[in-house]
Amino acid sequence: MTPTELKRAIQARKIPELLFLYGEEGFYLDKAVQTIREALVAADTRDFNFSLYHGKTLQAEAVLDTARTLPVLASHRLVLIKDAQEIPAAQLEAFIPYLKDPVAETCLTFVGDKIDGRKKFFQEFKKHGALVEFKKLYENQIPAFVQEQARERQRSFTEDALALFCRRVGSNLQEVHGELGKLFDYLGAKTLVDTADVAAIVSDTRVDSIFDLTNVLGRRDAAEGLRLLGRLLDEGVAPLLILNMMVRHFRQLWKTRELVEQGVPHRDLARRVGVNPYFIDGLVRQCKSFGPRQYPVFFDIFLAADLALKSSGAHPSAVLENLVLTIAAHRDAAAGRE
Incomplete structure (x- = not known):
């Protein structure tokens, strides 16, 4: 499954019961996790139906007990495991039986930097769940990302302003997003960004x-x-x-x-x-x-x-x-x- 396909699945409320999100592009990965949580678990039932674990310290048995528990006053439960690349091998193996028979009302989501397709866990996961890779954007893709973010805030850039902004911020999307936030706050009601605005706020x-x-x-x-x-x-x-x-x-x-x-x-x-x-x-x-x-x-x-x-x-x-x-x-x- 691609990130675009995942986005469509979330919008259609057809989120897979098993998800493994990974890759170098942390911005889009984090955004996907946030969107999944908002789509599956309402804020007023989150204390009952959202559970967060970390790979290095988790015990598979405890996670699976939670995953097999039906949601409370809601249709779905989200069980999220961050830093999944740090899950010990023995604990990772313990998930395999669940992969073959997941609970329909639970979305078990792993988030990590990378996967190892040679391991049995990932071979089984590919059969029953969705592996979604978030690849780092190339430098020549950054302007389109900036323009997309600007459109979401009802803003636009002059051509020269966009060139200057991209040259100064680099290709780390978290940093790009942060600099855009500062720039748009500075603009106030102004909607068109020019080079003077970028020069005043974005310094590199x-x-x-x-x-x-x-x-x-x-x-x-x-x-x-x-x-x-x-x-x-x-x-x-x-x-x-x-x-x-x-x-x-x-x-x-x-x-x-x-x-x-x-x-x-x-x-x-x-x-x-x-x-x-x-x-x-x-x-x-x-x-x-x-x-x-x-x-x-x-x-x-x-x-x-x-x-x-x-x-x-x-x-x-x-x-x-x-x-x-x-x-x-x-x-x-x-x-x-x-």
């Missing part, structure tokens, strides 16, 4: 600075590059995080450069690079600042910096300053760059 100078840093390196402006690097370090951003962000950005630039040279249509670039469409114009502009043969050299430089940062004798700021100066000074002779 790390991402902006990395983007700016790459720009100035492409212009061979070492002095401005060192200034931007210094600002990141002064703000307390860990040196390894700065390096990782640079590596990620240059990887996107390299991939963009190769796709452009292959003649891939502009409309397909974002999907092929794996970024949201609002970033692709900036990546196309930046990728042309470096010759094709420079990218492999840069990744050798990144590797050397990574090793230096992880050694005991290297000074982090000196390592990163040398990295910035080296990239800014590098020339692609084969491409005729100066």
Whole structure:
């Protein structure tokens, strides 16, 4: 069963008696659990018909006793087990007989990070219940998520505001949802979000600075590059995080450069690079600042910096300053760059 199919089943009041929800996308997973609870158990009978257990400490016999107890003054009972990946093997095995003959009035729901399809428990669960995986969204799916959340609150974004918001918040949906809440509270009665609103509320100078840093390196402006690097370090951003962000950005630039040279249509670039469409114009502009043969050299430089940062004798700021100066000074002779 997919998350979409589960959503339809909940809306149709046809929730399976056995559910195992798992995956990396905690936001949608938590939302599904909340929706199931609200659909199955009324607030005024929740004390009698909702039971919560945790995988590491549960005793299967006690959980099953609850699951086999008919609901009180209601049509259904919900038995929820969180952190199901921590259930001891012997306790997990004890659920197998129940899987083959579940109580119709009880929804036994497991929630975990992952499953192990080799185990007999999951093989039986697949036969009698529904396994629902919540996969982490790709970066290029975040704008659609933001727009969906905005529509639910009767709000909308200008194109530039959406691009800035997505660049600053990243891809963690819990954080995205939280930042949207702050932004919408700030808007008051205003319904259209513009860049000034995003700039006022959503702050992530790390991402902006990395983007700016790459720009100035492409212009061979070492002095401005060192200034931007210094600002990141002064703000307390860990040196390894700065390096990782640079590596990620240059990887996107390299991939963009190769796709452009292959003649891939502009409309397909974002999907092929794996970024949201609002970033692709900036990546196309930046990728042309470096010759094709420079990218492999840069990744050798990144590797050397990574090793230096992880050694005991290297000074982090000196390592990163040398990295910035080296990239800014590098020339692609084969491409005729100066």
